[in-house]
Amino acid sequence: MISRLEHGTASWQPHHLASYERALGLPEGRLTGPAHKVLRAWAPRGRSEDPYWLRSAAEAEQRAADIIDAVLGVDVVSAADWDLLSGHLLATGRKLGRRTWGTLVDRLMLEICASQGIDQDIRAEALLRIGRAELAVGLTGEISIDTMTQRGNPASFQPLKIYQRAPGRAPVGWVVRALFDPPDRWLLRELFTTVAALVDTGTWHPSVRQLVALQRECRATIHDTQGEMEVRRAAMQLMRRCDPAPYLGLDGAAGHELVYLAKPAARPDAQTSRYRDACLRLAAEIQDIGLVWQAKWDHGEDPLLGDVLGQSLVGQDDMTRSVYTALLVNSGYRDALRLALVRLLHQGADRFETILLRAMIRLLGKIAEGAQDGWTLLGIIGADRIDLDTRVQASGR
Numbered sequence: 001m002i003s004r005l006e007h008g009t010a011s012w013q014p015h016h017l018a019s020y021e022r023a024l025g026l027p028e029g030r031l032t033g034p035a036h037k038v039l040r041a042w043a044p045r046g047r048s049e050d051p052y053w054l055r056s057a058a059e060a061e062q063r064a065a066d067i068i069d070a071v072l073g074v075d076v077v078s079a080a081d082w083d084l085l086s087g088h089l090l091a092t093g094r095k096l097g098r099r100t101w102g103t104l105v106d107r108l109m110l111e112i113c114a115s116q117g118i119d120q121d122i123r124a125e126a127l128l129r130i131g132r133a134e135l136a137v138g139l140t141g142e143i144s145i146d147t148m149t150q151r152g153n154p155a156s157f158q159p160l161k162i163y164q165r166a167p168g169r170a171p172v173g174w175v176v177r178a179l180f181d182p183p184d185r186w187l188l189r190e191l192f193t194t195v196a197a198l199v200d201t202g203t204w205h206p207s208v209r210q211l212v213a214l215q216r217e218c219r220a221t222i223h224d225t226q227g228e229m230e231v232r233r234a235a236m237q238l239m240r241r242c243d244p245a246p247y248l249g250l251d252g253a254a255g256h257e258l259v260y261l262a263k264p265a266a267r268p269d270a271q272t273s274r275y276r277d278a279c280l281r282l283a284a285e286i287q288d289i290g291l292v293w294q295a296k297w298d299h300g301e302d303p304l305l306g307d308v309l310g311q312s313l314v315g316q317d318d319m320t321r322s323v324y325t326a327l328l329v330n331s332g333y334r335d336a337l338r339l340a341l342v343r344l345l346h347q348g349a350d351r352f353e354t355i356l357l358r359a360m361i362r363l364l365g366k367i368a369e370g371a372q373d374g375w376t377l378l379g380i381i382g383a384d385r386i387d388l389d390t391r392v393q394a395s396g397r
Helices: 002-006 014-024 032-042 060-072 079-092 098-114 117-130 134-148 158-165 172-180 185-200 208-222 229-242 256-262 270-289 305-314 318-329 334-351 354-367 370-381 388-396
Strands: none
Touching: 060 079, 060 098, 079 117, 098 117, 098 134, 098 158, 117 134, 117 158, 134 158, 158 185, 172 185, 172 208, 185 208, 185 229, 185 318, 208 229, 229 256, 229 388, 256 270, 256 354, 270 305, 270 334, 270 354, 305 318, 305 354, 318 334, 318 354, 334 354, 334 370, 354 370, 354 388, 370 388
């Protein structure tokens, strides 16, 4: 079904995926979340905004009313409830009062900041749909800015992650100003990536003066060796969109990872070849462990797994890397991938190149479970031969 979504040939409604979830014994929303993300990222332009695929069944009217009552009454509302409610409001164009819209947006923003994983993704998609309502547009922007300007709030960057999916609804002026004078350090990484999304989609066209200022800000951040690596990576992603040759003037002291990200994607060299070979070896390791879908290899290996891993681990584009990672960790490869990563990292993490090691840690952090995975990450944190940024990356997982 996700494959059909990617190619624009799927035609279904939310209750179809709900049936699949029940048949597979999955919690509510575990299929709709990844499906929404894939559709938004890969559907033809305009298709991701088409409410046809979200059209709710007639009996959903009463259920939607019950969910609104639950929100107003401060009752528990699940991610699946938000998914149903937002799809129903979008498809039917139901009119609500300004106070009700404000309560829905405010509550949803709080739950997005408090949740993680697929539950957070589902709620984020729900906020994007609710934000399309005429009365909710301004409220969404106001509440988002209020959340982002809360100093010391580790979740203050969540609205920016949502706007990266739908840049057209971002408060562009505030986002750009905040990049040059961030209200809190938690925001810096997502400010860079959000501005990159605004430029990439054509939502915002910087003037010559603004472009020069962006390039200067990106270069300063990239060369700040005392800064967090994730922030410097995000600055490089924006630099790739603001400068046709981001590799010119890049100091080698910036590190191999940033030098790699600055390279033209269409020109393979020894470094990219090494990374590709490592991803192919990891793919072979996963297939050696075996999956539930053993029939997949009755007639040979899966030829796409190495490419999927390559894009997820060392892809040079943020959006591509994010989407491939989402598909990978929500697929039948998940268990075998986790076992392969734990085994490789446990055997000696310091033997991997830095960019691969950090990428493997990021990927493991999304699927880790159990004591063994925890001890593996603790071993990386305590290893003196591994650089400080990588140990910080492992501690964050």
